[in-house]
Amino acid sequence: MTVTPQAARATAQLVPAFRGRIGRDARSGHYAVPGRYRLYLSTASPDSLRIAVAHSLLGLDTVCSVTFLPAVPDCPEGGHSALRPLYEASAHRYIGPAVAPVLSDDWSGRIVSTHAPDIMRDLARRFDTGGLSLYPCGAESEIEAVERMCAQGMDEAAQRAGSSDGGQAERDAALGTLLETLDALDRWLVGRTYVIRDEVTAADVELWVALVQLDTVHRNHLDAAAVQRIADHPVLWTYARRLAAHPAFGTHLDLDGIERRHHARCRGLEAAGAAVQILDWAAHAAH
Template identity: 30%
Template sequence: MSPYVNPSGGFDRDSRYITTRITADGRDGYPVEPGRYRLVVSRACPWANRAIIVRRLLGLEPVLSMAVAGPTHDERSWTFDLDEGGRDPVLGYERLQEAFFARFPDYDRGITVPAIVDVPSGQVVTNDFPQMTIDLSLEWTEHHREGAPQLYPEHLRAEIDEVDAHVFRDVNNGVYKCGFAGTQEAYEKAYDRLFSRLDRLSERLSHQRYLVGDTITEADVRLFTTLARFDPVYHGHFKCNRHKLSEMPVLSAYFRDLYQTPGFGDTIDVDHIKRHYYEVHRDINPTGIVPAGPDLSGWLEPHGREELGGRPFGDGTPPPPPVPEEVVPAEHQPQAA
């Protein structure tokens, strides 16, 4: 049974994050500075995937470098096993936990991604993933690319926050509540809330292209990363099996629209996603066997969402292609049928 299961069988996420912020005025002791920080991610993780997407959309690659941990980890945290010699070339670390212990020697919470590390000191600054992407939008504006979209516009923030709260509780975290439930009752409660919310989101998106307003916002980024993992992982591994995403017409088209938008689909590594969930969660999948399917070629099919109007980047422009060292291998992405 997962260590996050409470006595009644429900999954409780450890949300005790390091809330230090990197801000334009440096009020927490960490000012925005080009080249000073390193974003540590795993392409397997939906929370880290948010940060990867926002960094891409805003064009922060030249000022905020990125370390990609491997798709699997043990109880001691994420490792840099994708890098030569098994060490991150900038931080010199084998494991992300080294950055946490460098700042907090007695750190006893989760060693999670995404995390931002202060390169000069080698110390973690924050792993507060909900705030992290907001700060990339609002505090790093001086370094945004020309044409960067407004992902958290002031006039829509209250609505974005409201949508995000429901999506996090019932969908982003809801799939985990299904997957790690310790009792039938807890599982069915989470299952019902998940699909009830997906039905409401389908209704909302049946008459508007994006979740809030007529452009892509933080709300779309947060829902997208869960939808990307739905058919490959959550449907089977986490028993979220009323329908596949591909069997939910509105949400499937909405997902395809975003997946085919620069900055979204080009961040998705299906191989890393499947390996992480099926190899790491041995309490759910004791054999560690990774499924060969499903066929995801449908992600590349037309979505037809243009008919609803909307402008993906508002008055801005699409991001340029990923920098060469951050391109996801073609064999790790869906191929046309």
């Protein structure tokens, strides 16, 4: 097991990043055995929401169990008390927050990974359910490009655009980056059902969750004019609405939990954009 410290988004403390992988066979230590692994997810967080959607798309209900955690962590340091024993068993004298997502090994009672991209890839590649391929052959570079667009061009840019720190010029530049990203995606999706292939892939999971975050979290810190400009991408938001109606996506959308988690974590100022909802997610989400 490799444990390296990384900065956690929800806390100033250091959180070990468990980066174990599920391998192809017994020589790898962690190998694919139905019923061996368990996911701990809080779908109010974007990383957990991505994994939950991928788990459903892959049809892994009987292969890898899922324990769903509350939207708002119940420990003062920002972790979940239910995960504390697992973290302590996996890292000697662990004192940081016990955060989700977690992929654990029920055989050893220890954490395999807390790194969402690795977890998604291992679930998709190591458990063959004979159905959907989230990471089709030859598509890895395209999926990684979408991941970067979502992380940098959308999530990070939206955070900077709505930040109370920094100057107006910095916020304007960040909003420009966000709008350029949305423009590119809106043009790209014209005539397309999915982002890179003729069926849903991990790129769609990444983009859909990023759009959920943009409309349910980031717009709270943007002015109304900025949110109107974000909403003016009809192809992109039609795509988001269509995927919300897909059972693997919409059933995991915890709007109340996202709101409670956001208000519990965020110390920024609410802006006029909070009142300008782009999509009625509850009306379109599959139940």
